[in-house]
Amino acid sequence: MSRTARPGPPPDPPPHQPEERHYGGLIGLLLTAAVMVTVVLIAGPSLWTSSVPALAYTELLSKVDANQVAAVTVGGDGAVSGNFRDGGKFTSQLPTALGDPRLAEKLREKNVPVTGTKTSSGDSIATTLLAYLPILLIFGLLWWAGRRAQRTLAAGGPGGLGGIGGFGRSKARIIEAQRPDTRFADVAGYEGVKQEIAEVVDFLRDPSRYAAAGAKGPRGVLMVGPPGTGKTLLARAVAGEASVPFLSITGSAFVEMFVGVGASRVRDLFSEARDRAPSIIFIDEIDAVGSRRGIGGTGGHEEREQTLNQLLAEMDGFDQSSGTVVLAATNRPETLDPALLRPGRFDRQVTVPLPNQAERASILAVHINGKQLAPDVDLTVVARGTPGFSGADLANLVNEAAINAVRDDRTVLTADDLATARDRVLLGRRDASNALLPEERRSVAVHEAGHALVAALCEHADPVAKVTILPAGLALGATEQLPEAERRLYSESYLADLLAVRLGGRAAELVVLGEASTGAANDLASATAVAAKMVTEFGLSPALGPIGYSRGGAPGVASDGPELLGRPYSEQTQRVVDREIARLVREAEARAVALLEQHRDALGRLAERLREEETVDGTVVQAVLRSAANGQSVPAISAEPRDAAPR
Template identity: 65%
Template sequence: MTTRVRLPFRHATRSARPRPPREPPRPPGEPPPTPPEQPTPWQRWLLPMLIATMFLLLIGPALFSPPAQQRATYSDLMSKVNAGQVSSVSIDDKGGVQGKLTDGRSFTSQIPTALGNTQLAQRLEAKHVQITATRSGGSWSSLLLSLLPLFIIFGLFLWLGRHGQQSLASGIGGFGRSKAKIIEAERPTTRFTDVAGYDGVKQEISEMVDFLRDPGRYSAAGAKPPRGVIMVGPPGTGKTLLARAVAGEAEVAFLSVTGSAFVEMFVGVGASRVRDMFDNARKRAPSIIFIDEIDAIGGKRGGIGMGGHEEREQTLNQLLAEMDGFDQGSGIVVLAATNRPESLDAALLRPGRFDRQVTVPLPNQSERAAILSVHAMGKRLAPDVDLDVIARGTPGFSGADLANLANEGAINAVRAGRTVIDANDLDQARDRVLLGRREASNALLPDERHAVAVHESGHALLAALCEHADPVAKVTILPAGVALGVTEQLPEAERHLYSEAYLIDLLTVRLGGRAAELVVFGQGSTGAANDLAGATQIAGRMVREFGLSPALGPVGYGSTTPHGLGEAPEETPLRLPYSEHTQELIDAEVASLLRHAEQRATGLLDAHRGALDRLAATLLEDETVDGDVVVKVLRNHPPADGSARRAAGRAVPARHLSEK
């Protein structure tokens, strides 16, 4: 069981509208590009002929060899000679015997030369056997097989000399060449109009487009164009799409590469690839170099395991030198993207390299609606589908999440045998994205279904009773993913600041399920584990970061890792920025906040016991109800004389909790 409190964020996405390719204008007097050199006919057949020759040399002797002969031991040979069954023999200088019997069959044998036996020749002469002496020697096939490795090595070096790198310093076999994907000026078809929302971000990077289109305009005014722009934002917010839109708007060459493409096991290869990439950009200037996930090579230097001769540090040093060294008028702009700006080296972010840092946040409600309209193109939507309502119900979704939501809705429609997507399909798709697939086989026992209904009723009633809490959208006791039941709350508007009263109500709603179990059953259960973990996390941030505790005062121990409200930091520091005594005070304040929230939740539900029982019974019958049903139950079951007001009045601000 869990309570979903989705908080607002912001974002962007793309549209795949094909555009006709544009041929870049060629300056007058410039000769047309030379077509690539075509191989001659003998060059085309050279490799197949070499493969066929190797096949014949290796497999031919086995295919055309004579049938296997009978192998006879030396004792058998002497017996056959004494019996007069041998007509002729051929003996080589190593004791190998090849003979023919009187019946025409052939045989082979071996004379043990170490015994020094001289009776064999006398017996052969006595039996009138024809004797032939031969000298062992290699055949042409064996000679060619012995020389074949030399031919292969010589051919390999010859091929590398003609088609490989011009020098070994650049790396054998092309190791030192850049792996950047070069997209010429006529290729990028994405424009800023294909990116939904993000008007501020597009305006921020539009100056880069103006510089690439008309660099003389900036030089005439004495302004220096930006050398590099780095885009920072959560995953799935369309940073790569914005980079392609910049290339499409500027109509210049676009070199795209990932940060991991520079990292190799050979020392110096990464630096060589950086040099080669900038050389290619200079040849195609004006151009844009886009490095995705630049934190793979731009991490801070001097850490553990980062020596002066380490490959990644050499690659970073070469990147810093190239960005600071190329000509201002060369028409090269470096564009990078990362979702971990705190891990980048300070020398990489200084002015003169990456002059601007553009934040690409998660989309707000209006931007989510625009993104959904883009992903709805090509899909048949029912009249009851309102994209604004869906955007309001998806706070914190990125563009990738919204694309997945639209696709899951289409899959639900196909599963139902329809080609039109209705509102229910998108609602189910949202639940699947948030919670996971509903497991129909995960049937609960009757007592468990009652406990889940009581638990979720507590969440829903407190969300409706608390003044600053987000309204209830839906309550269900159908298991989905790891949750046995869910109470969904949707904010009425985008929030950017959270007041102390809102946080206290948030804690009260989080502990509403456990409070309902205490009121109805007199004891808690394991179903509140996720609620307790989330409430403890929020209370801890209220005390440590937001300064809402009189015991600590206006002191904030903020996390170095950016994260949203209720989300855990990605990393835990090895050394806390405060003492053990301060930690004891923090623990006491967190426990006091949670205890107060539980007491308030228990008092409100005890005062509205009739509404709690009625809502739980409705959930047992219908399994899923919307927020209007919760409000209706509260209206039909008023509290006792002033008890609700007294319970609600216990919501004392957090700053008074520790006063004595």
């Protein structure tokens, strides 16, 4: 019986935190004081010295000869100052390098009192201070930054040195229990995934229930799935449901150009989590730091490997009873190091797949919240027409539909808006100026009519929903098929019909126009890819037998790991594989040509209908087949000379 997380008691109020001091004013005050001291030391003497005339040495000798000097004071560095007999003052400088004794003789002759003084140390002190002032300022700022970091950590805050002193600090965003507003109810679908994640929340709220049964809570939960499936949204919902602090960080935030910084940030992250226990650590895109060691690296001293080693040590080292759980998300699980995935580190791997039809309808209902819908909008039909769409794709679909409504000066979204948005997402923007030449338009109509008729004639093919010859993006036309139900297993008959439908366009060109064109390039590539999987992965080749060479990786998740190792089979086997792929594609083309030749009249009717109306739905295809079977005369498209076919 499945359980969901219980609400639990209300969270305790956060402890009183001392108010954070604002140190910006202190920095400004220190800088202002330093500038003022510098100005005073440089310009001070000139500010507090009165305006005293400075005499040249020869002029001073003349004044002494004229008996105008009353007293003289001589400094150790040759500086001269004195008083005139009329009360005035003067300054001068002795040429100490010349060693001229004339001034002393003249002063003795005139009985002028002479006083000697020592050299003042003020100038030398000022020069020394000016030389060391920048260094003193730097040390002062570092001391202040260290004191600030100590005060912040002592107050229980997440701050650190920041800037040049914060390379080793964690860059995690800390979300307290009262702040998140995302809940599991905001995540549509994925009930099984939410149940597993909810058990983590339940363990953090009431660990005694698990301890009573002898159960231990998980150390780590790894969420695996294609991009856009809502892994980060689920993590935010955990933050909203659990009344515990939530530390969120991306894998790339650990890696820096400086060796040892990543390991330091890992230590700091887990230290903060332990200080706030019980708590949750969420590492998004963990493959950025948790990749396999020894592949693509430079050895044991490579920064990323050191960071991964520290992460492994921290996940082994923290006390499980403290209530610290690590959540991680990735869309490339095959690249992760096996040591990271073993039990005791990431105990659970939760697959977040692409949503099924019912889940897509629920996700669409979330994204249309707050938007006005016309009565003709059926979310079930929209969900049925979007197989393989992720949650992010569906959000983009609804947004494109809203943009399309704004272009028409409307605020209500219609079914046509959603259909146009789906074509925009799958095929690209439809450009009205991208007009086809008459012969190209005819060839595209024949091509798409062939796809549609083969799909309608094959028993196991998905029903045709719409056929259009309007160019969109790189596609000159499109035949859309909608599955009646979600498929998880594909039979050999279904795959054979799929190949025939893919080659139906090329077969129609051969039947009607007598030659193929470049319009079938994408069809051939996709048909070859399906045939290759039938031969190498699904064991559907009689020549090769029940042997599968899987590419590996999690289902629905892109994988490029095994490709780095080359083919897992020999060249001789490759030749057999190539022959079997070519055989399957040729048989599918021959089957499509045979079907269209049997229904040549219906092919002409449908192609002509497409040339006239440009877009028809699946009911028109069925109606054309019935009318052709009943022998009703409708003009069929005729073959033209080969030189009229598109190049």
